[in-house]
Amino acid sequence: MKHQFYLFLVLVLFGCENNYEDIYRYSKIITQSKEYPVYLDMSEIENIQVKANSSLVKPFKILSNNKYYFVGDMLKGIHVYKKNAGSVSYLCFIECKYLKDFELSDDKLFCNNFVDLVILDVNNPLMTTILYRKKNQFNQFSSYRYDWNIPYVEGKGIVAYTETHVLKGTVTDKQPNLDFSEYDKLYGNLTTKVLPDSLYSIHPENDKPYIGIIKVGTDEIYTYGSYNSWAICTFRSGTFNVREEDLWSTPRGKYAPPYYYSDAYQVRMTIQDSVIYVLGATYNNAGYCDCIIYDDNYPMTYQLYFSNSKPVDATYLSTMRAFFVLSGQSIWGAFKNNDPIEHRIESYLDYKISTDAIAIFSSGNNLITLGNNLSVYSPSATEIKLVKSYPEISGMCYLKVGNILAVANVQGLFLYDINNLENIILIP
DSSP states (O other): OHHHHHHHHHHHHHHHHHHHHHHHTTOEEEEEEEEEEEEEOTTTTTOOEEESOOOOSOEEEEEEOSSEEEEEETTTEEEEEEEETTEEEEEEEEEOTTOOOEEEETTEEEEEETTEEEEEEOSSGGGOEEEEEETTTTSOOOGGGGGGSOOEETTTEEEEEEEEEEEEEEEOSSOOSOOOHHHHHHHTTEEESOOOGGGOOSOGGGSSSOOOOEEETTTEEEEEOSSSSEEEEEEETTEEEEEEEOTTOSSOOSSOOOOOOTTEEEEEEEEETTEEEEEEEESSSOEEEEEEEOOSSOOEEEEEEETTOOOOEEEEETTTTEEEEEOSSSEEEEEEOSSTTOOSEEEEEEOOOOOOOSEEEEETTEEEEESSSEEEEEEOSSOEEEEEEETTOOOSEEEEETTEEEEEETTEEEEEEOSSTTSOEEEO
16 A cells, blocks of 8 residues: 555656646746837828928029029928019918928929928919828839838838837747737827938938929929839829839830939939939949930930049030039039930049039030039130139029029028129129
8 A cells, every 4th residue: 555655646746747847848937029110190291381481591492483483491391582673572481391302383383291292382372272292202112222212001101210119928838929919009000290310311312202303394293203214293284193104105205214223322303404414322422413315316314423422413515515513522524425326425524623512504605603602614625714703602502594593592592693704793
């Protein structure tokens, strides 16, 4: 009987030990974290309103119609100046948050409102109204350039940032992960009305969303398409239309579509004298400028590359068959091949003109640069001669219409008569 009792006791003890191991051998207390997206509530950003006035901080573009000048202010909105007899007066400020580019067609402003394309009726700027909003227009690059997009979840919107939440508990071999279902209910639909400061650098024009807006012809607004393409927008008879146009589109429009480089991104697009300039930066200190010229027979693109600088502006002199580019430090010339059949750049020349100008354009056979001062140059194939410098004229952007030059800086908008480049006069 004794032996049977001891045998029973041993079996019980071993049975308890096995049961203990089955339950607790792979059990432990751990801490796990999970990231939850915080979606951007666009209600405040989409609230476009007219204010009496606002200080100019970073003017970047000037447009005009027969009644008004419109001055874009980076990430703020648009200042409106009324045209008077020979002068201008400040009218109002159209607050359009996170504005980085805009275009004007008659009495309609096409604006980027963060990632949306918004069309405004500015027939009477004091009573500005929204005609149409195209959601996510500047945040829809394809998988080839998906990294150009700000993170976005279909049906929920822009991801402003993420929040990390921590859960502590017990896991086993059968349940190796903690149950976050309660946290999912709490944090699965977080929203914010504030964009993080990290989204923009001291040069917001170089940051996402990558945009460009230009008007071609009477009312076609060209913006970047999903991949190596244009997204061409119109608003006619109260109806908005947008079409994608690439190299294989039939029929194709006036201009060859832009090319998206694998190691670069576009930061600015302008149009001067029917030439489209797409300026971009690489991820090192290099940059490029694609010059797209309309031709009745075949649209042409001249690709300019600069290994040690990021171009800030460009213009073209047909008499010299040359593009002139501001590198941020000097003026470069890029000369086309003399054979009209060959569409390529024959040579480059650094004129070694010390300048920190931010804009360059032509008037007749002269070049004009604008920045901390205005300078007039006479170029040739081998040198550029300074004609005259105007230290009293400074600007961050300009608009040239005929012999009238509009210049904007933090003090406001100023008009100059440039009929005589050696005697430029302020229009009071």
